[in-house]
Amino acid sequence: MGCHKAIAEKIREKEAHYLLAVKNNQPRLYSAIHELLHSKKAKSYQRPAIDFYSSEKEQHGRHEIRRCWVYNTAAKLPIATEWMDLAAVIRIETERTLQGKKTREQRYYISKYLMDT
Template sequence: MGIPELLDTLVLDNCLITIDTMGCQTAIADKIIAKNADYLLAVKDNQSVLKAGIEATLSNRKPKPYQCPEIDFHQCEGSNRDRYEVRRCWTTQSLTQLENAEKWPSLKTIALVETERRHHGESVIERRYYISSDTLSALACSDSVRKHWPIENSLYWVLDIAFREDDCRVRSGNSAENLSRLRQFALNLLKQDKSTKMGLKNKRMKAAWSTDYLAQLIGIELPDL
């Protein structure tokens, strides 16, 4: 099931929908607005012109009340064991430097989220760019992005453990994306099965060894032989 089809099945009134780079498409943004919701979409090189406009707008990121455009800023810090992390977010409602901004429905906010991780004396900085149809402060945007990633990371972790997704070297054409969709479909079937208390990896192996269990998972009846 693609993102537009999934959105059709959901009640989204007054929700803020966060989607990673794959969902940064005008058709998906249109669909979200039509469902009476707002979007917060990650922007990367798949939307290079849009990304360049956000970078240009937020290139001078020092938040000063008198600067134009006005830029809101939020920073939070935290540590986990021996890793220290600083998260910074800048938002603005100025869209004048965005080429073809009007093609994004109800676009109101652009954002830059910067994460600095310090570990064993080394510092790594990652910057991500976003667009939103909601009027988001830097604090609200930062919170929404943080709530999105644990869900995303959890899914990737499960796919890697149960399906060894990171070891897959299939790259040609659309094969990598097709296999990813199939893995997620299989993962959902395994999670829904309550007939055994095995872990996902063992359930997958059982489905490979047992035709009866596989038929049970996908909801079909095997013919009598």
């Protein structure tokens, strides 16, 4: 499903939650999320609520590490009001090592759902 404001609105009209992948075809949203997640760290009393999970797996000759950060402060995004009920920004990072070659992939998502901290 595409990451479009109209889709988020239709989902919310049905009182459902959304989780939408953010790609470079949404340059303003993508860069706002990237800036939020990669800016200098704030003082501890100013940091947003962050949930983190990591898993590590070895199978089929591949070593894989997956990390997930959920920022429950999407309202701090400058364009948050453009997305209906936007509550969280998610960052998924996958690191794979296969035959000595390491690759890293990073993906962003937006969600209506607010994680309990």
